[in-house]
Amino acid sequence: MDLSNSSPVITDPVAISQQLLGGLPSNLMQFSVMPGGYSSSGMNVGVSRLKIEEVLVNGLLDAMKSSSPRRRLNVAFGEDNSSEEEDPAYSAWMAKCPSALASFKQIVASAQGKKIAVFLDYDGTLSPIVDDPDKAVMSPVMRAAVRNVAKYFPTAIVSGRSRNKVFEFVKLKELYYAGSHGMDIMASSANHEHSAEKVTKSLLQVVSGIEGATVENNKFCVSVHYRNVAEKDWKLVARLVNEVLEAFPRLKVTNGRMVLEVRPVIDWDKGKAVEFLLQSLGLNDSENVIPIYIGDDRTDEDAFKVLRQRNCGYGILVSQVPKETEAFYSLRDPSEVMEFLNFLVRWKKHSV
Numbered sequence: 001m002d003l004s005n006s007s008p009v010i011t012d013p014v015a016i017s018q019q020l021l022g023g024l025p026s027n028l029m030q031f032s033v034m035p036g037g038y039s040s041s042g043m044n045v046g047v048s049r050l051k052i053e054e055v056l057v058n059g060l061l062d063a064m065k066s067s068s069p070r071r072r073l074n075v076a077f078g079e080d081n082s083s084e085e086e087d088p089a090y091s092a093w094m095a096k097c098p099s100a101l102a103s104f105k106q107i108v109a110s111a112q113g114k115k116i117a118v119f120l121d122y123d124g125t126l127s128p129i130v131d132d133p134d135k136a137v138m139s140p141v142m143r144a145a146v147r148n149v150a151k152y153f154p155t156a157i158v159s160g161r162s163r164n165k166v167f168e169f170v171k172l173k174e175l176y177y178a179g180s181h182g183m184d185i186m187a188s189s190a191n192h193e194h195s196a197e198k199v200t201k202s203l204l205q206v207v208s209g210i211e212g213a214t215v216e217n218n219k220f221c222v223s224v225h226y227r228n229v230a231e232k233d234w235k236l237v238a239r240l241v242n243e244v245l246e247a248f249p250r251l252k253v254t255n256g257r258m259v260l261e262v263r264p265v266i267d268w269d270k271g272k273a274v275e276f277l278l279q280s281l282g283l284n285d286s287e288n289v290i291p292i293y294i295g296d297d298r299t300d301e302d303a304f305k306v307l308r309q310r311n312c313g314y315g316i317l318v319s320q321v322p323k324e325t326e327a328f329y330s331l332r333d334p335s336e337v338m339e340f341l342n343f344l345v346r347w348k349k350h351s352v
């Protein structure tokens with residue numbers, strides 16, 4: 001299948017599902033309800049809708065605090081990285097999760113004669129984290145790097161944002177897009193979309209009095225951002241979100257990078273989205289396909305885990321601080337992601 005000549009922009013979830021799902025095993029098409037609202041990975045901080053208690057609010061609050069680790073700065077994006085090499089904790093962590101740049105030769109050696117498929121998260125991976133989610137633009141050089149990668153490898157973006165929104169940022173028709181943590185490639189989602197609209201309205205109402213709190217409707221998931229909220233108010237945000245969810249038994253909340261992500265209680269995540277895309281795109285041959293998934297967030301861990309379990313391909317975590325991860329390799333920030341993508345293109349050009 002010549003993916004570079006196909007028409008990959010996923011414009012309608014139902015249509016694409018019908019197009020992609022033809023021939024897929026029926027279990028891939030099922031949504032199943034997870035008891036208690038916890039994600040299958042156990043990495044997310046799932047909050048049961050049934051127990052809106054102090055202890056859970058505090059649990060969520062702890063997760064909110066730990067999602068804002070000390071931030072390093074990024075040279076390529078106009079910031080200063082000078083003290084990076086001196087952090088012993090980071091160096092120790094790198095021994096377990098080595099740099100994908102330093103390990104590039106090993107990565108491509110294992111891909112000789114095989115097909116690489118590239119999966120990319122958006123926020124924090126292709127664009128640096130910024131205070132205003134609407135301003136998380138992708139730099140022209142990063143766009144060029146992603147475009148080049150897509151010329152040589154089937155490439156998909158798997159984002160927590162809605163497909164439309166992430167496409168507005170990326171603007172590349174030659175990619176595949178999975179939005180709402182992969183839910184935005186699925187059919188039968190009308191109910192989830194409706195719930196997202198309703199819960200967005202309620203969340204907007206309750207957080208309207210909290211300075212800095214914003215709500216973003218990602219079609220099937222809804223983000224409540226607290227990056228710009230004073231830390232003293234985080235507990236209030238957690239409490240209000242939990243209270244709203246009491247009226248939405250089919251929704252749960254997980255914690256991302258200073259964002260509470262309200263999503264359907266279904267057995268679907270970025271890992272399942274990657275499996276779905278590999279199968280749909282005819283790339284399910286784990287002997288001959290090496291999927292590379294690059295992401296920075298807890299939700300990306302589901303995809304890293306899938307690659308580990310399949311024993312094929314590599315998860316690459318983008319992080320400037322040591323983190324527990326299922327990824328094999330690491331990159332510090334979006335500028336290193338860009339370098340890695342450029343390396344891949346250069347290697348491919350010279351290996352044909």
Ligand SMILES: O=P(O)(O)OC[C@H]1O[C@H](O[C@H]2O[C@H](CO)[C@@H](O)[C@H](O)[C@H]2O)[C@H](O)[C@@H](O)[C@@H]1O
Binds near residue numbers: 121122134216297
């Ligand atoms: O899966 P992703 O593409 O990484 O999407 C996850 C969330 O990303 C966005 O929020 C994050 O980036 C914002 C812009 O840099 C930042 O302000 C926010 O604090 C981060 O959590 C997006 O706005 C969310 O809706 C996504 O769920």
